Amino acid sequence: MPRALRDIKGLGEKRLQALESAGIRGLDDLIGFLPIKYNDFTRLKRLSECREGEEAVLRLVLTGKPSQARVNGRTLTRASFCDGAEKIHITWFNQPWMYKTLVNAPEQLVFGRIETRRGVRVLSQPKLVTQIAITPVYKTIPGVPAKQLRDLVGIALEQADIRETLPQTLIGRFALPGRPEALRQAHFPDSTPQLEQALYRLKFEDMLFFMLNALLSKGTEEVGAVIPKNEKALNAFLGSLPYTLTNAQKKTLEEILSDMASPKAMARLVQGDVGSGKTIVAFCAMFVSALAGFQSALMAPTEILAGQHYQSALQLLEPLGVKCALLTGGTPASEKKRIYGQLASGEIKAVFGTHALISKGVEYSNLGLAITDEQHRFGVRQRTALGLKGKSPNVLVMSATPIPRTMALIMYGDLDISVIDELPPGRKPVKTRIVPESKRNSMYNFILEEVRRGRQAYIVCPLVEESEETDAESAIETYRQLAGSPLKNAKLALVHGKMKSEEKDKTLAEFADGKVDVLVSTTVIEVGINVPNASVMVVEDAQRFGLAQLHQLRGRVGRGADEAWCFLMSGETQRLKLLTQTNDGFVIAEKDMELRGPGDIFGTRQSGSALGLNADAIKDTELLYTVHALAKEITASKTPEAIGLKQSAQTWMKDKNEIIFSQN
Numbered sequence: 001m002p003r004a005l006r007d008i009k010g011l012g013e014k015r016l017q018a019l020e021s022a023g024i025r026g027l028d029d030l031i032g033f034l035p036i037k038y039n040d041f042t043r044l045k046r047l048s049e050c051r052e053g054e055e056a057v058l059r060l061v062l063t064g065k066p067s068q069a070r071v072n073g074r075t076l077t078r079a080s081f082c083d084g085a086e087k088i089h090i091t092w093f094n095q096p097w098m099y100k101t102l103v104n105a106p107e108q109l110v111f112g113r114i115e116t117r118r119g120v121r122v123l124s125q126p127k128l129v130t131q132i133a134i135t136p137v138y139k140t141i142p143g144v145p146a147k148q149l150r151d152l153v154g155i156a157l158e159q160a161d162i163r164e165t166l167p168q169t170l171i172g173r174f175a176l177p178g179r180p181e182a183l184r185q186a187h188f189p190d191s192t193p194q195l196e197q198a199l200y201r202l203k204f205e206d207m208l209f210f211m212l213n214a215l216l217s218k219g220t221e222e223v224g225a226v227i228p229k230n231e232k233a234l235n236a237f238l239g240s241l242p243y244t245l246t247n248a249q250k251k252t253l254e255e256i257l258s259d260m261a262s263p264k265a266m267a268r269l270v271q272g273d274v275g276s277g278k279t280i281v282a283f284c285a286m287f288v289s290a291l292a293g294f295q296s297a298l299m300a301p302t303e304i305l306a307g308q309h310y311q312s313a314l315q316l317l318e319p320l321g322v323k324c325a326l327l328t329g330g331t332p333a334s335e336k337k338r339i340y341g342q343l344a345s346g347e348i349k350a351v352f353g354t355h356a357l358i359s360k361g362v363e364y365s366n367l368g369l370a371i372t373d374e375q376h377r378f379g380v381r382q383r384t385a386l387g388l389k390g391k392s393p394n395v396l397v398m399s400a401t402p403i404p405r406t407m408a409l410i411m412y413g414d415l416d417i418s419v420i421d422e423l424p425p426g427r428k429p430v431k432t433r434i435v436p437e438s439k440r441n442s443m444y445n446f447i448l449e450e451v452r453r454g455r456q457a458y459i460v461c462p463l464v465e466e467s468e469e470t471d472a473e474s475a476i477e478t479y480r481q482l483a484g485s486p487l488k489n490a491k492l493a494l495v496h497g498k499m500k501s502e503e504k505d506k507t508l509a510e511f512a513d514g515k516v517d518v519l520v521s522t523t524v525i526e527v528g529i530n531v532p533n534a535s536v537m538v539v540e541d542a543q544r545f546g547l548a549q550l551h552q553l554r555g556r557v558g559r560g561a562d563e564a565w566c567f568l569m570s571g572e573t574q575r576l577k578l579l580t581q582t583n584d585g586f587v588i589a590e591k592d593m594e595l596r597g598p599g600d601i602f603g604t605r606q607s608g609s610a611l612g613l614n615a616d617a618i619k620d621t622e623l624l625y626t627v628h629a630l631a632k633e634i635t636a637s638k639t640p641e642a643i644g645l646k647q648s649a650q651t652w653m654k655d656k657n658e659i660i661f662s663q664n
């Protein structure tokens with residue numbers, strides 16, 4: 001009976017280490033490692049039932065011979081199928097074996113996103129389905145093959161002793177499945193309804209405990225660090241910038257500064273669409289902190305983004321005497337030690353980094369301001385964790401994801417909200433075009449023209465599969481093909497998830513410095529990177545992305561005053577067309593939700609936790625209200641059951657923080 005990972009047969013030292021570095025140390029951790037998405041290979045549908053943009057499995061028969069050709073260096077396989085009533089055209093790129101597969105087996109189960117082009121149903125890059133089941137997709141753990149990970153989770157589910165965490169009365173009242181059953185279904189669902197119930201139960205529990213903590217800590221808010229404004233110095237700093245703040249930025253900054261100057265600790269969310277200029281507002285607050293002798297920390301979701309903030313800080317803050325540092329998982333041990341020392345002594349005034357900022361060894365001398373950027377990327381509320389690091393630092397959360405106000409209030413309890421609802425002047429909306437494969441070379445020529453004019457371009461390749469390996473392959477392949485395209489005359493570079501982080505950072509730095517013209521990448525650049533000189537964003541296989549994600553991606557260009565372009569490589573679809581029609585992140589987020597349907601549980605969650613709280617909150621409005629009411633009821637109650645629940649909630653929070661702390 002394996003009780004620990006170590007006891008599982010055939011699990012070697014290397015694998016154990018790989019698991020450990022992903023935070024998996026025991027069977028319980030494996031069970032808590034929920035899939036990030038599912039492929040629902042049971043959603044067998046007829047074409048006539050499929051909504052535009054819906055993912056489904058179709059039972060199809062080939063209607064004629066497939067064709068195979070080389071187009072712009074890529075193998076293009078095309079075939080027409082019929083589902084008994086309706087026709088559909090399917091294309092595959094870079095899968096040369098597909099031709100033979102189809103000829104040998106003309107009847108296929110095919111899974112993909114069904115769209116319409118010029119009145120004809122189409123599918124691009126679908127998967128061939130061999131087993132009709134809902135299959136879990138886990139976040140890749142480098143060094144552990146996907147199949148083995150699935151098997152390990154299966155073993156853990158059999159062996160571990162899964163405790164119930166909610167009282168029977170609640171389980172009955174809300175008709176929830178028990179915890180062991182919910183976890184089993186969340187990993188290996190028997191059916192969609194069972195999966196939905198399981199995820200509902202897990203989210204219910206997470207949200208309830210989360211909210212109980214929020215309510216319990218309410219009113220006990222400690223006196224925060226009081227950071228006085230320094231109007232004169234701040235104005236000098238603002239005057240040194242090459243631009244003036246927009247009115248929305250000014251208003252937000254005012255709100256932040258007056259919060260910081262008041263004795264109550266700040267808890268504020270800044271919401272602003274991509275490119276609205278949240279970073280400089282954060283920097284102003286950090287500058288004011290440093291002037292008052294306090295330290296500040298800015299935590300970003302990726303190393304790249306953290307590095308970029310740090311680079312900006314070196315240019316903007318250090319010359320003014322604010323000592324800055326960068327701390328990420330990739331920081332060498334000796335350097336880490338030095339930074340820890342200088343954070344403890346108070347020498348470092350502004351520190352930038354990833355989760356490493358809240359890892360165990362870090363002690364601050366007097367943290368007065370804690371900022372998290374692109375908050376929606378974090379699975380759990382980091383506020384507590386980063387907050388724990390100071391006595392009661394002022395907390396600022398920055399997000400590009402629009403969250404309805406009432407919901408944000410419920411989610412964050414006492415969080416105040418500032419909205420930057422204005423883009424810097426002179427920003428022209430990114431011109432977004434859908435580009436069919438046949439126009440690829442003319443697009444390359446267009447990019448080459450831009451490069452000759454001194455501009456730069458991104459080419460983003462989609463997540464092809466669940467693994468970083470195959471994603472990297474697709475980017476590498478695209479990069480190779482460029483060498484045979486008109487773009488061969490430009491300076492090309494490649495970044496993907498399999499590269500070492502120093503290598504990645506080096507390439508990105510070169511791109512930021514203008515030493516690279518065209519950057520091919522997997523979606524690593526999705527969040528926050530800022531290269532104002534880049535004027536073109538190409539998204540390969542654009543139909544594979546969600547609308548909101550595409551909007552984020554195109555936000556990477558159009559950051560200067562010049563015209564910027566986003567080219568979506570795809571046939572024209574109704575869904576993608578929306579992006580060519582509006583630049584409003586809020587409209588797009590809503591439409592995205594509407595198209596996917598609120599009940600879409602198959603979309604990728606941001607984290608492997610059931611508490612993809614921020615990401616899911618928009619979809620889970622009703623659950624949120626239910627749980628909020630329940631949490632209030634429990635907080636007010638003195639029954640043994642309520643007391644037990646409050647205790648469980650506190651334990652839960654502690655565990656969550658430990659998970660956060662151990663992620664480095």
Ligand code: ADP
Binds near residue numbers: 276400
């Ligand atoms: P986001 O809100 O998406 O994080 P950033 O803070 O990265 O946006 O800002 C995007 C770009 O806009 C940066 O290049 C920044 O220097 C620039 N910027 C910010 N504020 C202004 C402004 N008021 N006027 C002109 N450019 C600005």
Ligand code: MG
Binds near residue numbers: 278279373
């Ligand atoms: Mg940003």
